[in-house]
Amino acid sequence: AVRRLAQRLAAVAGRRLDDARPWADARLPDGTRLHAVLPPVAVGCACLSLRVVRPRAFTLDELVAAGTVPPGGDRILRALLEARLSFLVSGGTGSGKTTLLSALLGLAGPDERLVLAEDSAELRPDHPHVVRLETRPANQEGAGLVTLEDLVRQALRMRPDRLVVGEVRGSEVVHLLAALNTGHDGSGTVHANAAADVPARLEALGTAAGLDRLALHSQVAAALSVVLHLARDRSGRRRIAEVHVLERDPSGLVRTVPALRWGPEAFIPERGWERLRGLLRNPYADVGL
Structure with missing residues (x-):
């Protein structure tokens, strides 16, 4: 499930994520930062990290x-x-x-x-x-x-x-x-x-x-x-x-x-x-x- 989600998000960002290229670092349309790594590079299971960007800067x-x-x-x-x-x-x-x-x-x-x-x-x-x-x-x-x-x-x-x-x-x-x-x-x-x-x-x-x-x-x-x-x-x-x-x-x-x-x-x-x-x-x- 995590692998499929990571691949879908990578596709939304226009990035390739598969066995030939098992990692992706991209920005989603809403500004969220995506980083994903697939097995076997990520041992055991796919690893997905999302970094949500604050819509406005802190003062x-x-x-x-x-x-x-x-x-x-x-x-x-x-x-x-x-x-x-x-x-x-x-x-x-x-x-x-x-x-x-x-x-x-x-x-x-x-x-x-x-x-x-x-x-x-x-x-x-x-x-x-x-x-x-x-x-x-x-x-x-x-x-x-x-x-x-x-x-x-x-x-x-x-x-x-x-x-x-x-x-x-x-x-x-x-x-x-x-x-x-x-x-x-x-x-x-x-x-x-x-x-x-x-x-x-x-x-x-x-x-x-x-x-x-x-x-x-x-x-x-x-x-x-x-x-x-x-x-x-x-x-x-x-x-x-x-x-x-x-x-x-x-x-x-x-x-x-x-x-x-x-x-x-x-x-x-x-x-x-x-x-x-x-x-x-x-x-x-x-x-x-």
Whole structure:
């Protein structure tokens, strides 16, 4: 029964799911994310996962109420968008990266054009001027493949005020960094266990795509300013665990510096706070710290 259901849903999404291709990753017409794996790859029985996308993005106020953002932290995040800093949202699977990024993009000025490039269209910012681009797999003849790297290239031709990559996980990192170094603001998400791990993660992606290590670190240093890291506490609640700024060490490599960490009453300042405050260029960015 699960196998038949998975195959029907895959067919609705226009994807093949059979013994020759025993897995499918697709988006259903209502936006639900589908992932299915058939035996013998899935041992014992077919495995079907459905990820229902919220019809509208959470607002920043709702994230404060839910405990994802500490009291007063919303003012820092608003200042981050107003200063038009390029940033990444990092975290593990299911930590709320897409949810937070959607909420933040909704804070962009109404006259700004947001161009989103995603493997699966999950970002739903509440914003009047959004262009959404989505990758496409090859057909049964092996033609028609559209990669995230292709989408980033096309996005640059659309005169974006903000270029957003839903998840940075491949060679598209090279084109994203190049875009952010040519006057475009941007953001995205990346899988990492901690904010301090983000430079190494970007290095691994960039060098796999053929970019020299020092060249990549130079581009990262010039392109990105802030990392917002999400984590789950022991109760399963998602929250912004830390905010880091980027700097270069004496060898020229990029490292992160803790600026803020989670606190139940407000963000707690760390040694990089003064630098972050300077980047925000906002007189009210003290937020009582």
